[in-house]
Amino acid sequence: MTTTLVKVSISPQNIDVDLPVNSGLTELEFELYNQEAIPFGCRSGACGACLIEVVSGGVDALTPKGDAESTFLSVLGYEGESYRLACQCRVLDTVTIRPISQRG
Amino acid sequence: MKNRVKHCGLEHRHPFLNAAGSAQLRAEIDAIIDRQIEQWYDTVPYAAHLEGKSVDSEYYRRHLIETAWRIRLLRVSESKALAEIAKRSPEAAQIWANYEREEMLHDELFIQDLERAGVTREQFLATEPYLSTKLLTGFFSYLLDHEGPLGVVAYSYLVEYVNVKLEPRKIEALKESVGETNIAGQISHSHTDINDDHPGEVWQAIRFLLRSDEDVQSLKRYLDEHQTILALYFKELYEDKILPLEKKAA
Numbered sequence: 062m063t064t065t066l067v068k069v070s071i072s073p074q075n076i077d078v079d080l081p082v083n084s085g086l087t088e089l090e091f092e093l094y095n096q097e098a099i100p101f102g103c104r105s106g107a108c109g110a111c112l113i114e115v116v117s118g119g120v121d122a123l124t125p126k127g128d129a130e131s132t133f134l135s136v137l138g139y140e141g142e143s144y145r146l147a148c149q150c151r152v153l154d155t156v157t158i159r160p161i162s163q164r165g
Numbered sequence: 166m167k168n169r170v171k172h173c174g175l176e177h178r179h180p181f182l183n184a185a186g187s188a189q190l191r192a193e194i195d196a197i198i199d200r201q202i203e204q205w206y207d208t209v210p211y212a213a214h215l216e217g218k219s220v221d222s223e224y225y226r227r228h229l230i231e232t233a234w235r236i237r238l239l240r241v242s243e244s245k246a247l248a249e250i251a252k253r254s255p256e257a258a259q260i261w262a263n264y265e266r267e268e269m270l271h272d273e274l275f276i277q278d279l280e281r282a283g284v285t286r287e288q289f290l291a292t293e294p295y296l297s298t299k300l301l302t303g304f305f306s307y308l309l310d311h312e313g314p315l316g317v318v319a320y321s322y323l324v325e326y327v328n329v330k331l332e333p334r335k336i337e338a339l340k341e342s343v344g345e346t347n348i349a350g351q352i353s354h355s356h357t358d359i360n361d362d363h364p365g366e367v368w369q370a371i372r373f374l375l376r377s378d379e380d381v382q383s384l385k386r387y388l389d390e391h392q393t394i395l396a397l398y399f400k401e402l403y404e405d406k407i408l409p410l411e412k413k414a415a
Contacts, residue, residue: 064185064188064189064192066185079185080184080185081184081185081187081188084184084188085369088183088184091179091180091183091184092183092184094178094179104256104259105259105263
């Protein structure tokens with residue numbers, strides 16, 4: 062069986078990770094063990110620790126945003142299409158993301 | 166002084182299988198279950214009965230009764246499994262807790278269909294489960310006490326994979342044989358498994374529980390053992406509801 066891989070790039074660290082298509086972005090925590098690329102917390106879309114911005118690849122590169130995620134992102138003040146909670150995303154295509162906590 | 170704390174699930178944070186390795190093993194396991202399904206149809210009496218054009222009503226009712234009992238009994242040991250899973254992997258425990266939340270009350274869906282089939286809640290509660298159902302429950306207790314939670318989670322993967330693969334075909338057949346409005350509970354149950362990707366959810370819990378190649382071999386053995394016990398149930402059901410009719414007709 063061949064596993065289709067897609068590239069997830071993390072900015073600004075310039076880290077690339079190949080993940081099987083439809084993998085949860087929480088996989089990054091294990092693929093980048095001890096590198097703390099994205100600070101995952103509750104993994105259920107409730108804490109906001111894993112807030113990211115989709116820098117390139119477009120919104121279709123990740124599974125669509127659900128109502129609960131949209132509502133919580135609004136509460137956090139991130140209403141644009143490009144903002145996501147990484148723990149709620151599955152990767153569908155090549156994408157570059159930036160953890161919000163990494164913003165200088 | 167040495168820290169004496171153990172079993173907190175933090176010792177093996179990095180999964181044994183990475184994402185690609187997990188996907189590959191899952192494909193291998195799915196192929197094994199596909200072969201088990203073929204074997205099931207070849208060897209288990211009346212295995213495809215509910216997928217046929219006509220359904221024996223007593224067989225159907227008892228199958229619903231036993232399914233509701235199985236959910237009612239296994240949710241107790243599956244809840245105990247959560248504590249064992251949390252000792253090993255909090256990530257797996259979170260997934261398992263969510264899965265159990267979604268499945269916990271599904272016996273009600275089958276009890277609703279039982280009422281539609283003419284079996285009251287009181288009649289259901291007055292019916293003792295088959296020995297095979299009790300043995301399955303006992304096997305779960307044995308696994309948790311002596312081998313760990315992987316076997317319990319493996320059962321759910323087997324059931325969820327088979328449900329998603331075969332249940333739509335069975336549901337379509339039952340719409341014709343029993344009537345769509347009479348199987349509303351089973352349709353809802355099937356919706357949950359498929360729309361919420363229960364096989365994928367349970368697989369993620371398994372992935373976090375696997376720590377070695379030996380665990381992978383155990384997983385394969387559990388799938389075989391669970392199929393053996395489930396086959397005992399279908400044999401018991403056949404011998405209770407169909408065999409007497411066949412003997413009478415002979």
